[in-house]
Amino acid sequence: GESVGLHLPTLSVQEGDNSIINCAYSNSASDYFIWYKQESGKGPQFIIDIRSNMDKRQGQRVTVLLNKTVKHLSLQIAATQPGDSAVYFCAERAAGANNLFFGTGTRLTVIP
Amino acid sequence: DSGVTQTPKHLITATGQRVTLRCSPRSGDLSVYWYQQSLDQGLQFLIQYYNGEERAKGNILERFSAQQFPDLHSELNLSSLELGDSALYFCASQAGTGGGIQYFGAGTRLSVL
Numbered sequence: 001g002e003s004v005g006l007h008l009p010t011l012s013v014q015e016g017d018n019s020i021i022n023c024a025y026s027n028s029a030s031d032y033f034i035w036y037k038q039e040s041g042k043g044p045q046f047i048i049d050i051r052s053n054m055d056k057r058q059g060q061r062v063t064v065l066l067n068k069t070v071k072h073l074s075l076q077i078a079a080t081q082p083g084d085s086a087v088y089f090c091a092e093r094a095a096g097a098n099n100l101f102f103g104t105g106t107r108l109t110v111i112p
Numbered sequence: 113d114s115g116v117t118q119t120p121k122h123l124i125t126a127t128g129q130r131v132t133l134r135c136s137p138r139s140g141d142l143s144v145y146w147y148q149q150s151l152d153q154g155l156q157f158l159i160q161y162y163n164g165e166e167r168a169k170g171n172i173l174e175r176f177s178a179q180q181f182p183d184l185h186s187e188l189n190l191s192s193l194e195l196g197d198s199a200l201y202f203c204a205s206q207a208g209t210g211g212g213i214q215y216f217g218a219g220t221r222l223s224v225l
Contacts, residue, residue: 032211043114043202043216044155051211089155098168098209099145102155 008087010107019077021106023090028071030092034100035064035075039086047075047088077108085110115139116205118217126225130191133220137184137205143167144186145206145214146178150199161186162209190222198224 013019025033031052036044050057050064050073057064063076073090087107091100115138125131137144146158157170161180172178175193180186190197200221204214 034213036216041218043116043118043218044204045114046213046215049213091155093211096210098143098160098162099157099170100214101157102147104154 008105008107010109012109012111013080015080015082015110015112017080019075019080019084019108019110021075021077021088021090021108023073023075023103023106025071025073025090025092025103027092027094027101028068029094030101031095032093033064033066033073034091034093035062035073036089036091037084037086038089038105044089080108080110082110082112084108114215114217116203116215116217118201118203118220120220121218122221122223124223124225125193127193127195129193129224130189131193131222133188133190133201133203133222135186135188135203135205135217137186137203138215141205141207141215142184143206143209143214144180144184145204146172146186146188147202147204148199149202149219155202158188160209167209193224195224198222 034049035047038044048059061078065074087105089105091102117136142163158172160168178188200219202219204216
């Protein structure tokens with residue numbers, strides 16, 4: 001499925017390189033953050049999440065870093081593969097809220 | 113496969129019409145969230161239901177409404193459709209409410225002509 005389209009930030013990386021996708025959030029009261037991957041024609045797929053009492057969390061080939069001081073979140077993908085090509089969204093949840101607030105997304109293209 | 117089922121996958125209709133989008137959450141999940149994804153606005157939260165009751169409301173138009181049934185499936189009703197309502201509509205389910213992973217369905221693509 002398409003997301004933001006013309007104004008979507010893009011990142012191109014060579015296959016096998018590491019990717020870093022950044023996300024700035026605005027609400028200092030947010031206590032939960034999550035990354036999703038959306039491939040064309042599909043719904044967002046959960047990648048990794050992190051709570052505000054942590055500053056790093058690792059998964060399989062992915063790492064999320066949270067810097068609350070500057071309200072910045074990043075997703076690192078190790079040894080990027082062609083199958084990683086997609087749009088990546090970060091989302092935040094304000095403390096006490098139920099819903100997620102999504103960022104605009106970054107389109108990652110992996111060059112074989 | 114996320115376990116969340118949305119039907120139909122595609123819907124084409126005319127302005128002024130009314131449509132119903134359906135979502136079946138993952139087994140055991142009590143919360144359903146609806147989102148709208150359009151080219152110029154990304155993923156926008158519309159509304160959340162938890163165990164049959166409305167829990168949170170986002171930027172949902174008055175022409176739109178939703179409900180969650182006793183079997184926990186949910187329907188999003190869109191009426192008096194306008195061209196600008198053309199978008200992808202996703203539902204997501206979550207075990208509880210508040211913080212936690214939301215699992216998304218494949219979406220319904222609505223085209224209003």
